[in-house]
Amino acid sequence: MADRRTYNVVILGLGFLFIFTAFTTCGNVEQTVVKSLDNSTFTGSGYHSLGIIYGVFSFSNLIAPTVVKVIGAKVSMFLSGLLYSGYIAVFIIPSTWSFYLTSVLIGIGAALLWTAQGEFLIENSEASTINRNTGMFWALLQCSMLFGNLYIYLDWNGETEISESSRRNIFLFLLVASVLGTLSFLVLRKSHNEEEMLSEEEGQSLLSRKAEVCCLSETILHLLKTKTILLLSPCMAYSGLELAFYSGVYGTCIGATTHFGEAAKGLIGISGIVVGVGEIVGGGLFGLLCKNSRFRRTSVVFLGMVVHFIASYLIFLNIPADAPIVLETTTVSIALLCSFLLGLGDSCFNTQLYSILGHVYAEESMPAFAIFKFIQSVSAAVAFFYSGYLMLMWQLLLMVILGFTGTLCFFVVERMQDVFVDPQEY
Secondary structure (H helix, E strand, O other), rough: OHHHHOOOOOHHHHHHHHHHHHHHHHHHHHHHHHOOOOOOOOOOHHHHHHHHHHHHHHHHHOOHHHHHHHOHHHHHHHHHHHHHHHHHHHHHOOOHHHHHHHHHHHOOOOHHHHHHHHHHHHOOOOOOHHHHHHHHHHHHOOOHHHHHHHHHHHHHHHOOOOHHHHHHHHHHHHHHHHHHHHHHHHHHHHHHHHHHHHOOOOOOOOOHHHHHHHHHHHHHHHOOOOOHHHHHHHHHHHHHHHHHHHHHHHHHHHHHHHHHHHHHHHHHHHHHHHHHHHHHHHHHHHHHOOOOOOOHHHHHHHHHHHHHHHHHHHHHHHOOOOOOOOOOOOOOOOOHHHHHHHHHHHHHHOOOHHHHEEEEEEEEOOHHHHHHHHHHHHHHHHHHHHOOOOOOHHHHHHHHHHHHHHHHHHHHHHHHHHHHOOOOHH
């Protein structure tokens, strides 16, 4: 049984690796690609598209647990993978209407994908393995930032404009990766607990099935009012702001910094790779090598806050406020160091949010992860929409304030677990 669960976690991680090799790379270069299109009929914006994705994603999270409960985690992830592949395919022959339509569809697919992933990961974990499995999955997921971005660097290095043939080749490569990841979900096996549940539900009537779905919706509404979720909300929201910044904004800023010259476009790919290295180091160090303890969770979150504060300060000094301005102080090494710190800090927050939710809501994992993704994606959607208008320094200040608040609230939640026997009641 343990081998089957480990197999499932590894295959789950590999599936996400392939899908997000496509999507993360796409998000990293999307605004740059859109700006380079030689097409007078295309009026789309990469930031607006990402904002739509995360906006739809946020509200779809409220109904995703019901859908996943009805059709199952495996089918949900497979269908979601198809929607991700459709979004990538749009960039091969771009048009404004299909660009924004698939942005809406992928937002729905993302809610199903992440809700099903959280449920499937908890289903294949125990109290003693939840942190190991979370770290293993996170490390595999973040490897997705290496391969696509490496392709970007090799293809774009020294280029000042993105040609049509280059764009098509890149997105064909990303489409193949996304399809492979989608197909990998078909070889996931049923866990032992899942088989037991199926055997118990053989005689279940349609009426009781509907009652179970209604109960799930009520659970989400109940959890939204609990002290634990309310206190974790600032930390979840901060993870959304930071996600938008490192996945869409920072790479665009580097690519638009004229001081980097002809290397600027290629540095978008290198930056994405270094962010991925930071994520992998964090996932492995804090997920696989550490034991599950409250002291460790608070320590890791505090480290993540400090690392991000350092990164924000260095970005403020190194990258021009509106990116295209030439500054003599701008250096590639500091820009890439900030990329690493962004990835490392992000892994600190996300692995510990996964860990604490899996620990506190082991019996209500699906609605708990849906709420997490709802709050995170609302925050990311807001961040993507203001990114095209707000100066870089103000974006950094917002992240610093929310990051500090979220860290304090995370500490309070851990303290609550020392005081209350059943944290889910608070």
